[in-house]
Amino acid sequence: MSALLTEVGESEDVLRRAQEGDGDAFAALVSEHESMVFSIAWHFFSDRNRSEEIAQDVFLQLYRNLGKIETCAHLLFWLRQVTSRRCIDEVRRAGPRRISLDDAPELPVAPSSHDPLASRRLRESISTLPPRQRMVVTLRYQEDLDPSEIGRIVGLPVNTIKSHLHRALLALRKKMGVET
Amino acid sequence: MSLDNDLRNALRRVPAPEGFADRVLARVRGGQTIVSVSERRQAGLPVLHWWRGIAATFLLAAMLGGWGAHEMVERRREAAGQRAREQVLLALRITGEKLAHAERGVRHITSE
Numbered sequence: 001m002s003a004l005l006t007e008v009g010e011s012e013d014v015l016r017r018a019q020e021g022d023g024d025a026f027a028a029l030v031s032e033h034e035s036m037v038f039s040i041a042w043h044f045f046s047d048r049n050r051s052e053e054i055a056q057d058v059f060l061q062l063y064r065n066l067g068k069i070e071t072c073a074h075l076l077f078w079l080r081q082v083t084s085r086r087c088i089d090e091v092r093r094a095g096p097r098r099i100s101l102d103d104a105p106e107l108p109v110a111p112s113s114h115d116p117l118a119s120r121r122l123r124e125s126i127s128t129l130p131p132r133q134r135m136v137v138t139l140r141y142q143e144d145l146d147p148s149e150i151g152r153i154v155g156l157p158v159n160t161i162k163s164h165l166h167r168a169l170l171a172l173r174k175k176m177g178v179e180t
Numbered sequence: 181m182s183l184d185n186d187l188r189n190a191l192r193r194v195p196a197p198e199g200f201a202d203r204v205l206a207r208v209r210g211g212q213t214i215v216s217v218s219e220r221r222q223a224g225l226p227v228l229h230w231w232r233g234i235a236a237t238f239l240l241a242a243m244l245g246g247w248g249a250h251e252m253v254e255r256r257r258e259a260a261g262q263r264a265r266e267q268v269l270l271a272l273r274i275t276g277e278k279l280a281h282a283e284r285g286v287r288h289i290t291s292e
Contacts, residue, residue, distance in 0.1 A: 023205070030204050034196035043191050052197055059204045119190040126190070141187040173183060 011072045019066045026066070029075070030059050036076075036143070037083050043138045044087040046127050054090060058083050080143065081153045084135050088154075091131045125175040133168040136161055 011032075017025035037058050041051035061082060062069075069075045126134060132154070139150045147161040154161070 023209075026208070027201060027205055030201045034200050034204075035193045038196040038200065039191075039193040042194055048197065052200065052203075055196065055200070056204050056207065060207055063208050118186065122186055122190040126187075137187065138191055141184075142191040142193060144188075169183065172187075176183070176186075 015069065015072055015075060019069070026063065029062075033076070033079055034059075037079055039142055040080070040083045040135075040138055041087055043123070043126070043142055044084075044131075044134055045091075046123065050090075054083065054086050058086060077153065080139065080145075084139065084154055088131050088135060122172070122176060125172050128175070129168050129171060132156075133164045133171075136164040137168045137172075140165060 014025045014028050018029050034055065038051055038055040041054040042048070045051050045054075058079065062075075062079065065078075069078060126137060129137065135154060136150055139145050139153060140147075145153070147165065148158045151158045151161045156164075
């Protein structure tokens with residue numbers, strides 16, 4: 001418990017130092033959250049370059065708005081919110097520009113007992129979902145967030161999130177041939 | 181295996197590309213804080229589209245072409261004016277010489 005509190009205290013200290021202009025502290029914040037930000041964009045676009053561009057823009061926006069961040073929990077919420085909104089805005093502005101997962105490089109992930117081909121087929125199915133459903137599914141399963149948290153991030157009522165999630169899961173079950 | 185577990189597995193976080201943080205910090209240090217179209221749009225700055233660049237190029241070419249043509253006409257007009265002035269001066273000189281010659285002839289006749 002005390003170790004956890006120390007860790008939280010250290011994170012808050014890193015945030016405070018970054019807000020005071022410490023470049024190393026800002027670098028530490030980027031390193032800590034880059035995987036989360038990049039992964040949201042990657043699971044949304046399945047396009048490495050586009051995902052990196054979005055993720056870089058999110059951190060530059062963070063740099064300019066560091067003074068508005070109150071706590072580490074707020075930072076996490078802010079990053080998820082800005083990333084998801086940028087992804088949806090980008091796909092609305094520029095269109096899908098979706099690439100086939102066959103063309104997308106396989107990114108390194110921790111080894112697991114799951115079938116990699118099944119995961120790939122599932123990601124391919126996710127990439128065909130409408131943008132909002134895709135983002136809701138990404139936040140639900142990548143970030144393990146509940147519908148109310150997702151609602152606050154994407155700015156939609158919790159019932160709308162539940163509806164998006166329900167429709168997305170139905171569509172995915174159908175595509176994957178999973179019995180309901 | 182449930183779909184929930186499959187989704188959790190398929191949507192696991194992946195590492196950011198190699199050197200990602202360095203590229204972010206380079207953009208921060210380089211002052212390139214507003215570089216992408218989306219960022220420019222968010223910052224309320226004008227977004228440069230390729231068609232605007234082409235239109236600007238055509239407009240500039242048209243303006244330069246018009247100015248060049250105007251300059252050419254002006255130079256031609258000046259040259260024509262200069263030539264006319266020289267011809268008038270030449271005519272005046274010839275007329276003056278003729279008059280002087282006639283005056284000398286008249287004086288010669290009257291002196292006889």
